[in-house]
Amino acid sequence: MALRKILLEGDSTLRKKSREVTKFDTRTQELIEDMFETMRQEDGLGLAAPQVGILKRVFVMEAMEDNEATAFINPIIIDENGEQTGAEGCLSLPGLFGIVSRPEEIRVRAQDPSGEEFEKTYTGLEARCVCHEIDHLNGILYRDKAEDGLHKLESEEEPSENGNGDASEEGKVEMKVADSDA
Numbered sequence: 001m002a003l004r005k006i007l008l009e010g011d012s013t014l015r016k017k018s019r020e021v022t023k024f025d026t027r028t029q030e031l032i033e034d035m036f037e038t039m040r041q042e043d044g045l046g047l048a049a050p051q052v053g054i055l056k057r058v059f060v061m062e063a064m065e066d067n068e069a070t071a072f073i074n075p076i077i078i079d080e081n082g083e084q085t086g087a088e089g090c091l092s093l094p095g096l097f098g099i100v101s102r103p104e105e106i107r108v109r110a111q112d113p114s115g116e117e118f119e120k121t122y123t124g125l126e127a128r129c130v131c132h133e134i135d136h137l138n139g140i141l142y143r144d145k146a147e148d149g150l151h152k153l154e155s156e157e158e159p160s161e162n163g164n165g166d167a168s169e170e171g172k173v174e175m176k177v178a179d180s181d182a
């Protein structure tokens with residue numbers, strides 16, 4: 001496994017449409033393992049392949065509720081319900097957040113690393129994350145959807161050395177900028 005470099009906004013790769021995955025080979029599995037490692041290193045909730053320069057329809061997410069790490073290959077949203085409006089951030093746009101409306105609940109169909117198809121329903125923050133990551137696969141950044149432009153996160157507090165560093169994690173994370181499901 002290896003950490004991959006996360007591309008930042010301005011890199012044209014982030015604006016390209018990713019291709020379907022047709023081979024479920026070791027290269028794909030390696031990519032997914034590297035993406036999990038990179039996401040965890042950055043303390044993110046999700047990460048899409050184009051963010052590490054690979055234009056394949058793959059993203060990973062670590063659901064917060066059950067800590068379930070899931071890789072989604074060729075994902076599509078097959079159903080959505082309701083609406084939520086809240087703060088969103090992105091590892092490719094560090095230090096920023098914006099207010100974005102997303103469905104409150106989505107059902108996603110995708111393939112796992114062995115090519116097996118699965119479906120899953122997500123609500124709240126995880127639904128927001130899935131939408132955000134699928135946007136990445138289509139070259140869309142959340143800046144495009146932010147209602148009132150992007151804002152700077154307040155300067156990060158000094159990282160606490162005795163483990164009470166929750167506040168300082170804001171801004172590093174892909175999605176959990178504010179946790180608010182207003």
Ligand SMILES: [Zn+2]
Pocket residue numbers: 089090091092132136174
């Ligand atoms: Zn992102």
